[in-house]
Amino acid sequence: MKxxxxxxxxxxxxxxxxxxxxxxxxxxxxxxxKEGIAEGKAQDMMQTATLLGFDTKIxxxxxxxxxxxxxxxxxxxxxxxxxxxxxxxxxxxxxxGIVKGVAENILKHSPKAIIIVISNPMDTMTYxxxxxxxxxxxxxxxxxxxxxxxxxxxxxxxxxxxSPADLNAVVVGGHGDTTMIPLIRHATWNSAPVTxxxxxxxxxxxVKDTMVGGATLxxxxxxxxxxxxxxxxxxxxxAIVRDEKKLFTCCVALDGEYxxxxxxxxxxxxxxxxxxxxxxxxxxxxxxxxxxxKSADAVRxxxxxxxxx
Numbered sequence: 001m002k003x004x005x006x007x008x009x010x011x012x013x014x015x016x017x018x019x020x021x022x023x024x025x026x027x028x029x030x031x032x033x034k035e036g037i038a039e040g041k042a043q044d045m046m047q048t049a050t051l052l053g054f055d056t057k058i059x060x061x062x063x064x065x066x067x068x069x070x071x072x073x074x075x076x077x078x079x080x081x082x083x084x085x086x087x088x089x090x091x092x093x094x095x096x097g098i099v100k101g102v103a104e105n106i107l108k109h110s111p112k113a114i115i116i117v118i119s120n121p122m123d124t125m126t127y128x129x130x131x132x133x134x135x136x137x138x139x140x141x142x143x144x145x146x147x148x149x150x151x152x153x154x155x156x157x158x159x160x161x162x163s164p165a166d167l168n169a170v171v172v173g174g175h176g177d178t179t180m181i182p183l184i185r186h187a188t189w190n191s192a193p194v195t196x197x198x199x200x201x202x203x204x205x206x207v208k209d210t211m212v213g214g215a216t217l218x219x220x221x222x223x224x225x226x227x228x229x230x231x232x233x234x235x236x237x238x239a240i241v242r243d244e245k246k247l248f249t250c251c252v253a254l255d256g257e258y259x260x261x262x263x264x265x266x267x268x269x270x271x272x273x274x275x276x277x278x279x280x281x282x283x284x285x286x287x288x289x290x291x292x293x294k295s296a297d298a299v300r301x302x303x304x305x306x307x308x309x
Contacts, residue, residue: 001025001241004068004110005233006102007077008032008060010223011118013041014230015075015237020045020056022234024241029068031061033078038062069109073240075233076129078102079119081224092124092305099125100132107133114139114275116236117251118229122175123299126251127264128306138275142251144175145266147232149249151213152182155206156194166190170249171210172258172266172282173295180266181291182210186282239271252276259289260296263303 003025005016009032016030032038042060049055061067068074079095099119106113115133117126117140126142133140148171150164157164169187171180184203187194195203209216217225239246250269254260257279258267268280284292 002027002029002071003237003241004029004031004071004074004106004113005077006031006068006074006106007079007119008034008038008041009077010226011229011233012075012077013045014226015077015118015233016041016058016230017045018231018234019237020049020054020058021052022238023054023056024234024238025056025072028056028058029061029071030058031063031065031068033063035062065105065109068106071106071110071113073116073237074106074110074113075116075118075237076102076106076125077118077233079125081120089305089308092121092302093309095119095121095125096128096306096309099128103129103133107135114141114240116141116143116233118143118233120175121302123179123251123264123266124302124306127253127303130253130264131306137253137255138277140253140264141236141271141276142175142264142266143229143233143236144251145171145173145180145249146236147229148175148180148182148210148213148266150228150232152187152206152210155210155213156187156189159202159206160189160194160197162189167194169194170268170282172249172268173292174265174299175251176298177212177215179295179298180211181288181295182207183282183284183288185285185288236271240273240275243273245270245272245277247271247280250276252279254279257281258284258292260293263296263300265292265296265299 039060
């Protein structure tokens, strides 16, 4: 089994580190456009192998896609963060070129790969990857909802005073502060609805704090988070290579599900050896469906920018 992570920045390197520690593949390639970065981080990680007890071979590459050949799964983290004064359209324009080029180069050498997109704006980049590659929709997965759901469980655990591992909670919709929808009505604590234990005020705060989870960390760190995003990407790789059939929220192509078409948006899906395999219908109520439709409208508006590039 071979996995490639494109982008050796903080998120990509963390994702690769998680993949290696769990020995999810025999060969792991870390690729970056900046000279020496991927090679250096790969060597640094390999020097932990004897300390952490893994046997995965990690190779770094500066923009040499031949080294990624025959990858089973490829994680794309490439792109730039939004900078002060940069418009949404400018960010999409820059990252669209990067993601499109990466996807095309990957498929030249790994035509059967399943692609996981982490690059932002994630919903639009996932849609771009689907449209530009022509791959079957099940082989293109956007990571965003997996991360958002993990952040949701964290917020719930803080108010409930429980282990996040005992919680089931999902976030659907777009991967953005105003587009994600934490489904607190569906969240459970070992099968008991969390709403049984939380006041209305607590529930509202949990939802709001989840929605600004990324922005909160950016404010504290001065940059985007990397530990949880990297772990979320690795969790999806694990579900694929081990054919786990695990339920995650992922950004996938919708064709009538949840009332939407011609868009990639976060919904609950099972993940296995074929990529995303089945969309699970959570039976949204009227208010939740309205929020989902509003989220879709916002993401679709961003997707429209792709037509101008």
